[in-house]
Amino acid sequence: MPASNDLDDLRALTSPLVVYVGSELTRAAGLPTRRELAGLLLEEASERVSDRRHRELAELIERADLRDAFTELERDLTRARFGLVVERALRVDGVELPPLARAIANLGSRLGGVVTPNLDRLLERTLQGKFVVHTRPTMNLLHRQGWLLKLHGTLPDHATWVFTREQHARVALRDPVYHEVMRAMFLAKPVLFVGTTLDDPIFDAVVDRARGLADGAPPRHWALVDRAELTPGGRSKLDEAGIAAITCDGSDERVELLSSLSPAPAGRSLPLPREATRQASRGRIRILFVSANPPDMEGLALDREQRVVREAVTRARHRDRIELEVRSAVSFVDLSRALLEGEFDILHFAGHGAPKGLMLDEGSRWLPPAELVALLDEYAHPRGPLRCVLLNSCWSTAVNQLNPRVPTFISMHGPLDDRAALAFAEGFYDGVGAGRSFDEAYREGERRARHAVPGAPFEAHLSER
Incomplete structure (x- = not known):
């Protein structure tokens, strides 16, 4: 296996990679380029x-x-x-996944997102439906993990295909967001190019785009390139685009090199102990903070609660592992869409609650506990990514009483003082940021809340399943 400073830099990278997968994956599976x-x-x-x-x-x-x-x-x-x-x-029914596909899947927590011009559904099979497929890029995509961006469309939806000159023009001229997202991705995310050749015109166009953004900066992206096809001119072009060429001899060594980047031995599934569903310190943690405070309801300190959570994440010892996404004034559709588009470990709700449910930003309509539980169960671990729900609102134990499947469920019984809600949130996320388990973080939040409002009623509930 090749050794180089560029390869060492790639292996030392701690932030998740965006992996660009070219047409060699299609070829390796026996499908036509x-x-x-x-x-x-x-x-x-x-x-x-x-x-x-x-x-x-x-x-x-x-x-x-x-x-x-x-x-x-x-x-x-x-x-x-x-x-x-x-x-x-391009049908993939009955097609065996090539070793390159398995090596990509084995990147595990190192894999933040995937970009491909390939129309076939090999990557959807490779990622086992755990990555959300997008055919039109949005800026929000870059703040998330677990996405698959298909630049030239996806096989089942003919309207997304990009083959003809008119279809390319649609992307280039009528969809300016495409260029903004690609620009932001190259500037903000480390990208690893695999399964492509230097003479591929699609890859060549991507390199030209990156070249215009690099402006002489040191390489911050990488490409696994066959040694036989890398000419001095080709290496210079990649360098000018901020892409470091890592050479390998043939497809077997490319797969071996990619597998060496895996956080676990390649080809071996990661064991998941029973406690892992409640552990907050392993791998990356994605938090979805949602809030709602309809104008006709009593005001709550939701902006302060959001700030408390953000500050806890910022000062956390493991802050490089934690991502926080905030959605304000959410409706049920907003919440459902957020869970559909992103893979979150923790869902935090801040807002009004009552025995009849939670109040979202939908006028005077309460969201019934049964309706919320049905939504949460859809994304609960192990079927989905959701491992912990924190309902930081009054009377939210009404939801917990319906036994949602989420492994760790934190709710409040009775009325909740604003000061207690803020203190609990701060303590809980200080615990998460310190790498503690969810139940340990819960206990830290409970201690902070009782200290903040001594003698006042405060009753938090922790359920673990």
């Missing part, structure tokens, strides 16, 4: 076009840029027939 796909489409068109037209299409396929070829092939075949051929060719 884009150029081979164009050839299959040409075969389909052979009985529909003249010999002269067939030669014209063949010449277009020989060009580096396939956009014109796909444009003309779609026109000759019709959109419906074009789509049918593509779907048949």
